[in-house]
Structures are given as C-alpha cells and as structure tokens.
Amino acid sequence: MFVSPPGYQPIYSPVKHTYLGPIYGGLREGMSIYIQGTIPKHITRFFINLICGEYESSDIALHFNPRFDGWDKVVFNTCQNGSWGLEEKIHRMPFRKGEHFEMVIIVNFQGYQIKVNGIDFHTFQHRIPMEQVRGLQIADISHFVFKPVPYSNIIPGGMFPKRTIIIRGMVPYGAHKCVILRLLAKSLVQEGIVVRNSMIGGNWGQEEREMTFKSFPLSLRCQSVVETRGLRCL
Known part of the structure; x- marks a missing residue:
C-alpha cells in the first residue's frame, strides 16, 4: 500500500483524458512532480503543462508535448501572453x-x-521563474471533441471573468463564413477579417472589424461579467 509522506498531495485517477489542478504553495527548487499512467494505443499526442495560474489560458512555464506522428518526438516550449516561444524538439520517444x-x-x-522510467530524458531550462507556477495541466489531445456544424450548446455555469473557451477546427476550402458565435458574430474567410458583434432583442449592434483572421485555435476569454449562457457555431 502506498502511503504519502507529509506535505505530499497525490491525485488518484483524475478525470479521463484531461486534468487541471493547482500546485499548492507553488514550486521551489528541490521539488519533484511524479506522474504515472498508461499510454493509450490510439493516442497521437498528449501534453503536460506547468501553468502560472488556475486557468487553461494561463502562461505556461513548461510545455511537455510527446507526438506520435511517424517522426516520433517530444516538443518542449513555453507560452507567455498567448504567444509561444521557440520550440525545443527531442527526436526520441x-x-x-x-x-x-x-x-x-x-x-x-x-x-x-x-x-x-528512471532514465534521464531532457532538461528544459527555465524561461519563466519557477515561483510563478501555480498549476498542472494534462490532456490527451486526440480526445479533444470535434463537433459537426452547425453546433449549438449551453455553457455550463455561463461566462464569467477570466473564463476561456478554446475552439479548434479546420476551415473548409471555399468557405465564405466559418464561425458564428453567440457573443462574437462571424469570421469572413475570403476577406481575411473577423467581424465582432452582439445581438440584443433580435437586433444586431455595431460591427467591429479591427481584428485579422489567421487560423485556429480560437481563444475566447471573458474580461467582464456577461449574461452569455450558450455557444453556437455555423
């Protein structure tokens, strides 16, 4: 039987395919994070992130991303203010x-x-101070849910400040409009722009077109209190 030492906080059998939880007290030199599990046979990629907050959109101090894609490798990186750094690729699995x-x-x-498995693999040098790390995120990328369009569903609990919705997908060839959201409106692919708007009482407001559409994934983050309860993609 395994008995955890004082101060050790194990997580047993987290939610299947994804986990996001805090590292109480943060990180400091000399600490270790121990992870054990089984790699699914169907997997294509998974990642382990050390994040600087409590949300999926937080900065990432360590991104550990094994990729089983025919050229098996492990990618290391960081992400700050939504921008990824320079990848370190280790071509061993x-x-x-x-x-x-x-x-x-x-x-x-x-x-x-x-x-x-007891063997040194790689040391990723600090780009973000270890003291900023506050959480651990693990996900099986092959299990992200892809829904056919049109798609409509509720947002459990609604939107609230700092809550983030990430949309991943592919824009079909020849598409004129790729996304319509309850709170954002539509992306015009051929014009290469994103139109932002809202509808209240059946009436559209004034459009905003400052943004330039590039590609997915699309990240939507709530900055203030809103009454949004659903998501719609067309």
Whole structure:
C-alpha cells in the first residue's frame, strides 16, 4: 500500500483524458512532480503543462508535448501572453503505446529535469521563474471533441471573468463564413477579417472589424461579467 509522506498531495485517477489542478504553495527548487499512467494505443499526442495560474489560458512555464506522428518526438516550449516561444524538439520517444510509464519532473536551479522510467530524458531550462507556477495541466489531445456544424450548446455555469473557451477546427476550402458565435458574430474567410458583434432583442449592434483572421485555435476569454449562457457555431 502506498502511503504519502507529509506535505505530499497525490491525485488518484483524475478525470479521463484531461486534468487541471493547482500546485499548492507553488514550486521551489528541490521539488519533484511524479506522474504515472498508461499510454493509450490510439493516442497521437498528449501534453503536460506547468501553468502560472488556475486557468487553461494561463502562461505556461513548461510545455511537455510527446507526438506520435511517424517522426516520433517530444516538443518542449513555453507560452507567455498567448504567444509561444521557440520550440525545443527531442527526436526520441521515451513512451510506448499501450505500456505503463513513470515520469518525474525535478525542479532545480537550471530548469526542469525530466526522467521517464528512471532514465534521464531532457532538461528544459527555465524561461519563466519557477515561483510563478501555480498549476498542472494534462490532456490527451486526440480526445479533444470535434463537433459537426452547425453546433449549438449551453455553457455550463455561463461566462464569467477570466473564463476561456478554446475552439479548434479546420476551415473548409471555399468557405465564405466559418464561425458564428453567440457573443462574437462571424469570421469572413475570403476577406481575411473577423467581424465582432452582439445581438440584443433580435437586433444586431455595431460591427467591429479591427481584428485579422489567421487560423485556429480560437481563444475566447471573458474580461467582464456577461449574461452569455450558450455557444453556437455555423
């Protein structure tokens, strides 16, 4: 039977395919994060993030992203203010599909030392101070949900400040409009712009067209209190 030492806070059997939780007290030199599990046979990618907040949109101090894509590799990176840094690619794969693994992230002065099944894999040097890390995020990217359009659904709990919705997808060839949202309106692909608007009582407001449409994923973050309760994509 496993008995955790004082101050050790294990998480057993988190929600399948995704996990987002706090690191109480943050990180400091000499700490280690221990992760064990089994790699699904159907997986294409997964990631482990050390994040600087409590939300998916928080800065990422460590992005650990194994990719099983025929040129198996592990990508390391950081993300600050929504912008990704320079990738570090290690063209070795320490995991095997269908097999159990044990991984340790050791926090030291130099960076994050990664060990898989007891073997040193790579040390990712600090780009963001370790003291800013407040949470851990793990997700199986192959299990992100893709819905056919048109799509409409409620937003459980509604929108509130700092809540973020991330939309991933592909714009079909020849499309004129790719997205219509309850709170954002539509993206005009051929014109390469995003039209932002709102509708109250069946009447559209004044359009905003300052943004330039590039590609997915699209991140929507609430900055103030709103009454939005649903999402619609067309």
